Amino acid sequence: MPAVSPLAPASFPELPAIAGMRLATAEAGIRYRGRTDVLLACFDKGTSVAGVLTRSRCPSAPVEWCRARLAGGSARALVVNSGNANAFTGKSGREATKLTAALAAQALGCRAGEVFLASTGVIGEPLDAGKFASVMDRMVAQAEPSPWLDAAKAIMTTDTFPKVATATARLGSAQVRINGIAKGAGMIAPDMATMLAFVFTDAPIAASALQALISRGVVDTFNAVTIDGDTSTSDTLLAFATGAAPGAPAIARAGDRRLGEFRAALDTVLSNLSEQIARDGEGARKLVEICVDGAVSKRSARRIALSIANSPLVKTAIAGEDANWGRVVMAVGKAGEPADRDRLSIWFGDIRVAHKGARDPAYDEAAVAALMKKPEIKMRVALGLGRGSDRVLTCDLTKEYVTINGDYRS
Amino acid sequence: MPAVSPLAPASFPELPAIAGMRLATAEAGIRYRGRTDVLLACFDKGTSVAGVLTRSRCPSAPVEWCRARLAGGSARALVVNSGNANAFTGKSGREATKLTAALAAQALGCRAGEVFLASTGVIGEPLDAGKFASVMDRMVAQAEPSPWLDAAKAIMTTDTFPKVATATARLGSAQVRINGIAKGAGMIAPDMATMLAFVFTDAPIAASALQALISRGVVDTFNAVTIDGDTSTSDTLLAFATGAAPGAPAIARAGDRRLGEFRAALDTVLSNLSEQIARDGEGARKLVEICVDGAVSKRSARRIALSIANSPLVKTAIAGEDANWGRVVMAVGKAGEPADRDRLSIWFGDIRVAHKGARDPAYDEAAVAALMKKPEIKMRVALGLGRGSDRVLTCDLTKEYVTINGDYRS
Numbered sequence: 001m002p003a004v005s006p007l008a009p010a011s012f013p014e015l016p017a018i019a020g021m022r023l024a025t026a027e028a029g030i031r032y033r034g035r036t037d038v039l040l041a042c043f044d045k046g047t048s049v050a051g052v053l054t055r056s057r058c059p060s061a062p063v064e065w066c067r068a069r070l071a072g073g074s075a076r077a078l079v080v081n082s083g084n085a086n087a088f089t090g091k092s093g094r095e096a097t098k099l100t101a102a103l104a105a106q107a108l109g110c111r112a113g114e115v116f117l118a119s120t121g122v123i124g125e126p127l128d129a130g131k132f133a134s135v136m137d138r139m140v141a142q143a144e145p146s147p148w149l150d151a152a153k154a155i156m157t158t159d160t161f162p163k164v165a166t167a168t169a170r171l172g173s174a175q176v177r178i179n180g181i182a183k184g185a186g187m188i189a190p191d192m193a194t195m196l197a198f199v200f201t202d203a204p205i206a207a208s209a210l211q212a213l214i215s216r217g218v219v220d221t222f223n224a225v226t227i228d229g230d231t232s233t234s235d236t237l238l239a240f241a242t243g244a245a246p247g248a249p250a251i252a253r254a255g256d257r258r259l260g261e262f263r264a265a266l267d268t269v270l271s272n273l274s275e276q277i278a279r280d281g282e283g284a285r286k287l288v289e290i291c292v293d294g295a296v297s298k299r300s301a302r303r304i305a306l307s308i309a310n311s312p313l314v315k316t317a318i319a320g321e322d323a324n325w326g327r328v329v330m331a332v333g334k335a336g337e338p339a340d341r342d343r344l345s346i347w348f349g350d351i352r353v354a355h356k357g358a359r360d361p362a363y364d365e366a367a368v369a370a371l372m373k374k375p376e377i378k379m380r381v382a383l384g385l386g387r388g389s390d391r392v393l394t395c396d397l398t399k400e401y402v403t404i405n406g407d408y409r410s
Numbered sequence: 411m412p413a414v415s416p417l418a419p420a421s422f423p424e425l426p427a428i429a430g431m432r433l434a435t436a437e438a439g440i441r442y443r444g445r446t447d448v449l450l451a452c453f454d455k456g457t458s459v460a461g462v463l464t465r466s467r468c469p470s471a472p473v474e475w476c477r478a479r480l481a482g483g484s485a486r487a488l489v490v491n492s493g494n495a496n497a498f499t500g501k502s503g504r505e506a507t508k509l510t511a512a513l514a515a516q517a518l519g520c521r522a523g524e525v526f527l528a529s530t531g532v533i534g535e536p537l538d539a540g541k542f543a544s545v546m547d548r549m550v551a552q553a554e555p556s557p558w559l560d561a562a563k564a565i566m567t568t569d570t571f572p573k574v575a576t577a578t579a580r581l582g583s584a585q586v587r588i589n590g591i592a593k594g595a596g597m598i599a600p601d602m603a604t605m606l607a608f609v610f611t612d613a614p615i616a617a618s619a620l621q622a623l624i625s626r627g628v629v630d631t632f633n634a635v636t637i638d639g640d641t642s643t644s645d646t647l648l649a650f651a652t653g654a655a656p657g658a659p660a661i662a663r664a665g666d667r668r669l670g671e672f673r674a675a676l677d678t679v680l681s682n683l684s685e686q687i688a689r690d691g692e693g694a695r696k697l698v699e700i701c702v703d704g705a706v707s708k709r710s711a712r713r714i715a716l717s718i719a720n721s722p723l724v725k726t727a728i729a730g731e732d733a734n735w736g737r738v739v740m741a742v743g744k745a746g747e748p749a750d751r752d753r754l755s756i757w758f759g760d761i762r763v764a765h766k767g768a769r770d771p772a773y774d775e776a777a778v779a780a781l782m783k784k785p786e787i788k789m790r791v792a793l794g795l796g797r798g799s800d801r802v803l804t805c806d807l808t809k810e811y812v813t814i815n816g817d818y819r820s
Binding site: 336 | 768
């Protein structure tokens with residue numbers, strides 16, 4: 001097991017119970033020994049569900065299962081396993097999802113279409129879903145409101161720490177809660193197939209409204225994080241709203257003005273979890289924030305920021321604590337977006353290193369060198385063309401990344 | 411200095427003289443000590459020129475110089491320096507190109523607009539072109555027909571070996587020659603600003619025809635090689651045709667039927683040089699050929715092949731000698747091109763490891779493991795959708811890549 005990432009949060013927040021749901025974990029022995037590898041979340045009747053799933057053309061079987069069932073809008077259970085992604089497993093993969101959902105439905109007395117699934121781990125190995133049979137009834141019987149850290153641990157793969165986040169918001173005259181858990185150590189390590197995040201709230205929000213909230217919510221959070229530019233076959237974000245918060249008004253539309261505080265709290269949870277994924281990037285030693293402004297649009301700024309964030313040469317320079325702004329120029333130039341070399345300025349932290357198409361004559365190499373030694377690096381690129389801006393998070397590319405990903409299967 | 415790449419060719423071919431041109435190299439002391447860092451090629455009157463230049467939005471000053479002068483179509487000199495890319499150098503960069511061209515024009519008695527330039531090395535440092543003044547007259551005086559290997563050495567930066575190639579072709583009743591030299595060790599190391607290639611022939615080919623030939627020629631050669639997906643600010647391919655081959659017919663159009671053999675020979679030179687760049691990829695220990703077929707179009711096959719070739723997870727798996735086909739599935743899935751998971755098959759060498767959306771039950775892990783230990787790895791992806799196919803070359807992503815690119819400036 002790798003040591004805990006040096007960028008890990010100092011402590012974990014305590015997550016409160018969410019009315020209308022319970023959690024349980026178990027050791028089903030899918031791949032790992034001596035640790036939990038399956039999570040069950042049980043929801044009371046009336047729980048709505050929404051989801052954002054990978055855009056990969058080669059999605060895992062559970063991703064296809066969820067995509068087909070999200071239209072139903074209601075959930076009674078979530079079953080997540082680690083150790084096997086049930087991806088690229090053909091017909092047997094589809095059968096494994098069916099069996100898993102049937103087992104949970106039987107144990108809970110609900111319809112299989114109200115059971116949501118996610119799997120993370122090795123690609124291409126058949127998943128023996130029969131192993132869930134021996135633990136399902138016990139998990140239903142033992143499920144409790146608050147083992148949140150246990151839940152986050154059961155879904156870990158190459159993660160070096162469990163990822164949890166929580167926030168509260170006023171909704172009408174009620175206080176509602178939002179909890180989230182996630183796994184992912186690499187925007188993707190597709191072998192370990194990858195980024196899973198689950199958000200739970202007791203707010204009574206209709207499925208269509210919840211869908212609109214999370215679809216917008218991922219844009220500047222999960223979709224603005226990249227470890228290696230590799231997109232998983234299994235990326236899944238599911239949100240569940242039990243509606244059990246006492247006194248909260250039922251919300252039918254995402255445009256409802258009463259959602260202001262809730263939306264902000266939801267964004268906080270998504271943003272917190274996605275930052276933790278960047279902090280646990282495989283081999284990462286530096287958290288890197290890349291801000292682009294002056295682009296012709298936000299979309300253009302995003303593409304330029306991702307071109308920088310995914311450049312192996314930028315990422316290795318950061319690993320080497322080298323303020324190599326020439327590589328940033330290269331990454332801006334190759335992004336295929338409008339850019340004018342002679343208007344371009346670049347900052348590392350607060351130090352402007354390049355200005356209007358040339359090295360900033362005033363910058364102090366020693367000051368920049370000191371800044372590059374810090375664990376968190378902020379980089380800003382000003383294009384000077386328009387008003388489009390954006391921000392993405394990434395990490396450095398270290399020899400440990402190569403080690404982790406060169407040695408994993410063997 | 412790094413050791414010579416284990417993928418380097420066993421020996422260098424001897425390049426013949428090209429009638430109508432001469433070469434000289436010198437130590438101008440731009441950045442390196444104790445080695446040559448400037449190359450001059452002098453051409454007789456009547457030499458035509460064509461070029462393909464980086465699409466970066468932040469191109470170097472020499473790239474802009476060449477782009478503006480290619481329309482003229484005639485060349486009397488090429489000046490290339492290593493050690494400084496003259497990129498992101500603002501007004502001083504433009505002045506350095508002017509001065510370099512003026513010095514060469516004066517020494518040769520030609521117009522500055524007939525002098526072509528390329529620079530490779532550090533980005534963002536002003537280039538002191540005055541240093542060329544002390545060596546230019548001597549280079550003109552000492553230029554000779556055949557110091558090809560010296561020419562290739564003078565333009566190296568992080569390259570571990572000089573890159574030369576040669577071919578001959580029948581044109582009408584004459585035999586014509588094509589020589590090429592290149593540098594690049596990384597599709598790009600923009601710090602070292604990057605891929606330069608120069609091709610010289612004694613065939614009498616008009617500039618517009620030469621342009622059409624190389625524009626088509628790069629598609630499946632230089633543009634089908636990727637080391638790290640990073641595109642340089644300085645990528646330059648220039649072709650010069652002196653027309654001095656005795657008895658060769660003047661060719662005005664690229665569609666001329668007499669060009670058949672010449673086109674094949676030119677493609678051989680471009681292909682040979684571009685493969686050498688992949689073989690000298692920074693830190694490379696494996697040459698990787700990725701073939702995609704059954705795509706909806708060649709363009710789609712190219713994008714999928716590049717998605718695989720640029721995936722850090724695929725490249726680290728190859729470095730780890732792991733036939734991790736799950737990562738290939740991931741890279742196909744993320745390419746954004748039509749793909750049907752359940753029709754997908756994948757081969758490493760001749761061994762089919764995945765078939766129709768699942769692991770091939772027949773494949774022998776030991777045989778694949780043995781194959782992955784070889785220095786040259788071939789990977790084939792069959793999409794089963796259409797007739798589009800393509801091929802790209804890349805290399806593995808090793809800890810040495812991280813070392814080279816993390817430590818370079820410091």
